[in-house]
Amino acid sequence: MSVLPFDQRDGYIWFNGALIPWRDAKLHVLSHGLHYGSSVFEGERAYGGVIFKSTEHSERFKRSAQILDFEIPYSVAELDAAKAAVVKANGFDSCYVRPVAWRGSEMMAVAAQNSTINVAIAVWDWPSMFDVATKMKGIRLDVADYRRPDPQTAPSLAKAAGLYMICTISKHRAERRGYADALMLDWQGRVAECTGANIFFVKDGVLHTPLADCFLDGITRRTVIDLARRRGMEVIERRIMPDELPEFSECFICGTGAEVTPVAEAGPYRFTPGAISRTLIEDYTREVNPKAAAA
Numbered sequence: 001m002s003v004l005p006f007d008q009r010d011g012y013i014w015f016n017g018a019l020i021p022w023r024d025a026k027l028h029v030l031s032h033g034l035h036y037g038s039s040v041f042e043g044e045r046a047y048g049g050v051i052f053k054s055t056e057h058s059e060r061f062k063r064s065a066q067i068l069d070f071e072i073p074y075s076v077a078e079l080d081a082a083k084a085a086v087v088k089a090n091g092f093d094s095c096y097v098r099p100v101a102w103r104g105s106e107m108m109a110v111a112a113q114n115s116t117i118n119v120a121i122a123v124w125d126w127p128s129m130f131d132v133a134t135k136m137k138g139i140r141l142d143v144a145d146y147r148r149p150d151p152q153t154a155p156s157l158a159k160a161a162g163l164y165m166i167c168t169i170s171k172h173r174a175e176r177r178g179y180a181d182a183l184m185l186d187w188q189g190r191v192a193e194c195t196g197a198n199i200f201f202v203k204d205g206v207l208h209t210p211l212a213d214c215f216l217d218g219i220t221r222r223t224v225i226d227l228a229r230r231r232g233m234e235v236i237e238r239r240i241m242p243d244e245l246p247e248f249s250e251c252f253i254c255g256t257g258a259e260v261t262p263v264a265e266a267g268p269y270r271f272t273p274g275a276i277s278r279t280l281i282e283d284y285t286r287e288v289n290p291k292a293a294a295a
Contacts (some may be wrong), residue, residue, distance in 0.1 A: 033102025037162030138264025
């Protein structure tokens with residue numbers, strides 16, 4: 001697939017407090033974040049020129065940094081304003097938004113307390129992955145070899161760049177085998193999430209989703225739970241074992257990139273995208289972009 005490299009695009013990136021030309025947003029090869037994973041990020045979307053739940057994302061961004069033992073040198077309000085400014089400067093109505101923070105190049109060792117904390121925000125065009133008709137066919141999931149780590153061994157509740165290493169490996173393996181993504185278990189063999197999205201199951205009209213204590217409790221995940229409860233649906237957050245999956249009728253994943261996307265297959269398990277998945281797709285679309293949904 002031919003994709004324009006991200007370092008060869010035009011536009012503007014917010015970099016340490018100022019909008020600069022896209023191609024000038026660079027860092028040194030001896031940046032601590034590159035070598036030691038001391039980096040956190042967010043994945044957000046703007047719809048109709050407005051970033052969905054921007055403040056919640058900014059708050060999580062700062063919490064993630066604190067978990068990795070550094071402070072992002074901007075307030076939540078400053079981050080919100082910077083993101084909005086980047087969307088406007090690049091002339092987007094709807095787009096993907098990527099804030100990222102990392103330790104710089106002042107120290108090159110495991111300990112890097114005196115490194116500068118750099119912050120950048122970029123935006124780019126990323127349409128919804130599928131239309132509703134395509135989504136309702138359901139995607140296919142592989143089952144990953146790697147598992148989400150024990151939260152006593154990794155900063156599982158931070159959106160930390162290093163935690164996505166096993167996600168990239170698992171996603172590559174899944175795509176080589178013809179799947180769209182991979183289902184990941186946790187360190188005890190329980191259902192956890194996908195490589196970049198949370199997962200839900202339906203049984204007798206009730207939504208079941210894994211307890212988010214060793215992986216990120218996604219903002220999209222919380223939004224879907226709220227939408228379901230507004231509909232009067234029961235939502236149960238609990239431990240789910242793989243041998244329970246044949247009992248579920250529907251399955252879907254959710255995240256900033258995936259939005260709400262039904263699943264037809266997860267390894268040996270089969271599901272039929274149905275009314276609950278469709279309802280939550282439509283409710284989510286209205287929630288993130290009321291103007292477009294009403295058009």
